[in-house]
Amino acid sequence: xxxxxxxxxxxSTIEEACALLAAPDCKNIALAGGTYLAESxxxxxxxxxxxxxxxxxxxxxxxxxxxxxxxxxxxxIFKSKLLKGATGHLLKAAAGRIGSTLLRHSITxxxxxxxxxPWSDLPPALLALDAEVQIRKGIPKRxxxxxxxxxxxxxxxxxxxxxxxxxxxPAYGAxxxxxxxxxxxxxxxxxxxxxAIRITVLxxxxxxxxxxxxxxxxxxxxxxxxxxLLKGQTPTPERLANAAARAAQNLDLTNDFRASKEYRxxxxxxxxxRGIEDALRQIAA
Amino acid sequence: xxxHLTINGKARTLExxxxxxxxxxLRAAGCKSVKKGCGEGSCGACAxxxxxxxRNSCLVFAAQCEGADILTVEGMGTPEHPHPLxxxxxxxxxxxxxxxxxxxxxxxxxxxxxNPSPTVEDVKEAxxxxxxxxxxxxxxxxxxxxxASLGKK
Numbered sequence: 001x002x003x004x005x006x007x008x009x010x011x012s013t014i015e016e017a018c019a020l021l022a023a024p025d026c027k028n029i030a031l032a033g034g035t036y037l038a039e040s041x042x043x044x045x046x047x048x049x050x051x052x053x054x055x056x057x058x059x060x061x062x063x064x065x066x067x068x069x070x071x072x073x074x075x076x077i078f079k080s081k082l083l084k085g086a087t088g089h090l091l092k093a094a095a096g097r098i099g100s101t102l103l104r105h106s107i108t109x110x111x112x113x114x115x116x117x118p119w120s121d122l123p124p125a126l127l128a129l130d131a132e133v134q135i136r137k138g139i140p141k142r143x144x145x146x147x148x149x150x151x152x153x154x155x156x157x158x159x160x161x162x163x164x165x166x167x168x169x170p171a172y173g174a175x176x177x178x179x180x181x182x183x184x185x186x187x188x189x190x191x192x193x194x195x196a197i198r199i200t201v202l203x204x205x206x207x208x209x210x211x212x213x214x215x216x217x218x219x220x221x222x223x224x225x226x227x228x229l230l231k232g233q234t235p236t237p238e239r240l241a242n243a244a245a246r247a248a249q250n251l252d253l254t255n256d257f258r259a260s261k262e263y264r265x266x267x268x269x270x271x272x273x274r275g276i277e278d279a280l281r282q283i284a285a
Numbered sequence: 286x287x288x289h290l291t292i293n294g295k296a297r298t299l300e301x302x303x304x305x306x307x308x309x310x311l312r313a314a315g316c317k318s319v320k321k322g323c324g325e326g327s328c329g330a331c332a333x334x335x336x337x338x339x340r341n342s343c344l345v346f347a348a349q350c351e352g353a354d355i356l357t358v359e360g361m362g363t364p365e366h367p368h369p370l371x372x373x374x375x376x377x378x379x380x381x382x383x384x385x386x387x388x389x390x391x392x393x394x395x396x397x398x399x400n401p402s403p404t405v406e407d408v409k410e411a412x413x414x415x416x417x418x419x420x421x422x423x424x425x426x427x428x429x430x431x432x433a434s435l436g437k438k
Contacts, residue, residue: 008286106326187413
């Protein structure tokens with residue numbers, strides 16, 4: 001329970017919301033779906049800034065791909081008819097694996113990204129898709145790659161008065177395949193290992209590839225060294241296995257009651273290899 | 286702070302604490318069908334419809350519901366005139382201790398409102414956030430499918 005909460009603000013514009021977050025004399029925090037804050041016992045929080053009145057619940061086509069409003073429930077991404085192709089496949093697969101139906105109606109795209117937990121499902125998919133976020137600070141705005149937002153934690157990256165308002169996801173053509181794997185003990189338990197893959201093959205050669213992981217690490221990570229082993233190459237079984245093994249190396253794997261780090265290190269390269277194979281099959285399909 | 290919302294079709298104005306959760310506010314307002322099971326979004330016993338969306342009321346601040354339209358099982362049917370889903374739950378024995386029923390009925394109603402002809406897979410997915418520790422899951426899947434077929438007659 002937020003014991004010291006005294007106010008819930010309901011701004012109707014982004015400028016107003018940012019001004020409330022900037023308040024110097026009162027710790028106000030942005031409220032999206034609320035699934036994290038409702039359980040929080042943070043005694044420093046004095047005010048909540050409810051973002052539901054800011055018209056940020058949308059999925060739109062853009063010239064480059066899609067724009068997803070930060071307040072869009074992830075259930076709407078999962079069930080979207082607009083999201084298509086390799087991008088739609090990966091986003092829907094990731095959104096559909098978040099919690100349960102009841103939780104997916106509460107959890108928002110922006111909330112899942114900004115309060116990124118080790119087990120958050122959307123961030124690795126957004127990393128694999130080279131997505132960007134639009135960040136507003138009142139009227140001024142900037143666009144930042146999700147990879148940059150996740151270098152530290154988003155809350156450390158963002159200025160106190162800044163809000164992630166939209167997620168921009170590029171659309172990829174028919175030569176690109178994607179794959180999402182969430183390995184967990186039950187269908188809606190936290191992820192032990194999540195693997196998101198995007199791969200583009202042209203004339204038999206891998207032109208571009210992204211390998212993003214989460215669940216097994218403190219925060220979502222990309223594996224550029226393993227990606228470099230594949231780029232420009234033909235996708236032979238040996239190369240895929242080598243790249244998967246490399247992607248699983250040099251990671252500080254999580255060791256907790258759900259699974260030991262030794263267990264995770266055994267299955268991680270297998271899931272990565274299968275993920276790449278699955279993404280390649282998506283191109284053929 | 287004041288909260289204006291509609292609960293089961295009736296406009297209400299409630300005095301709430303800023304940190305109050307919707308679950309506790311609804312129970313205090315007389316909707317005792319809304320159960321507190323786990324209190325952390327895992328069990329679904331507290332599910333209600335908020336503007337048509339099935340959500341865990343234990344993870345929603347009441348203050349988020351200004352102007353919202355809330356439906357609980359009290360608004361679905363009465364003992365004299367049960368909702369077709371309630372009738373089907375009784376007919377199929379999809380109830381034992383009953384604790385999960387309100388949340389399961391709400392999640393099932395949300396499904397049928399959106400998709401009147403669900404498949405078994407659709408029902409499983411729609412009820413994936415509602416744990417039942419007595420009867421299991423087969424009976425309530427049968428009940429939801431039966432209610433859907435009754436709705437079409």
